[in-house]
Amino acid sequence: MAVLELVQGDITRLAVDAIVNAANSSLLGGGGVDGAIHRAAGPELLAECLSIAAQRKGRSGGGCPPGEAVITGPGRLSCKKVIHTVGPVWHGGSRGEADLLAACYRNSLRLAQEHGLESIAFPNISTGVYGYPKDAAAEIAVHTVKASLPANPGIKRVIFVCYDRENYELYKQFADLR
Numbered sequence: 003m004a005v006l007e008l009v010q011g012d013i014t015r016l017a018v019d020a021i022v023n024a025a026n027s028s029l030l031g032g033g034g035v036d037g038a039i040h041r042a043a044g045p046e047l048l049a050e051c052l053s054i055a056a057q058r059k060g061r062s063g064g065g066c067p068p069g070e071a072v073i074t075g076p077g078r079l080s081c082k083k084v085i086h087t088v089g090p091v092w093h094g095g096s097r098g099e100a101d102l103l104a105a106c107y108r109n110s111l112r113l114a115q116e117h118g119l120e121s122i123a124f125p126n127i128s129t130g131v132y133g134y135p136k137d138a139a140a141e142i143a144v145h146t147v148k149a150s151l152p153a154n155p156g157i158k159r160v161i162f163v164c165y166d167r168e169n170y171e172l173y174k175q176f177a178d179l180r
């Protein structure tokens with residue numbers, strides 16, 4: 003069974019196989035963690051995202067609809083792959099937000115497994131500009147990852163990376179994170 007870890011800090015600094023980006027549907031970069039990842043990774047990452055977005059043009063929801071995930075190389079980052087997933091925008095909870103957020107974690111883990119990636123770092127998807135309540139999002143993140151591990155036996159380490167103190171304190175309440 004994989005080890006679940008908790009880290010406070012900048013996800014672009016982690017030594018892991020896969021870094022997950024909380025992207026937007028256009029895949030063209032944005033603010034928050036998306037901006038930090040693109041700044042650290044450089045233009046090669048953006049070029050790869052542009053090409054995926056162009057291939058997937060015309061899908062409802064843009065290049066990558068909420069809940070789905072795509073995978074690219076790392077650009078200048080030291081990881082092996084970047085997995086870009088699009089979290090739901092919080093609209094009050096009645097528009098399927100919880101299912102979409104869970105799908106982000108599930109689909110990212112599935113991609114990591116398919117590409118033979120053994121360690122994966124997640125940011126707190128949707129809890130920034132997209133406004134998802136942090137406590138509910140943390141619960142979904144930890145629960146979904148735990149539930150998805152048996153189907154993805156190649157994954158040995160999952161790291162929850164909290165940038166802000168509030169998220170870090172919330173994740174600390176899960177006894178099985180170390």
Ligand code: ADP
Binds near residue numbers: 025033126127129
């Ligand atoms: P979203 O649009 O999915 O809400 P944001 O990037 O606005 O995405 O926020 C998602 C989370 O990423 C927030 O909790 C924010 O604190 C965090 N974050 C911002 N920068 C970084 C970073 N460099 N490393 C890890 N997490 C980050």
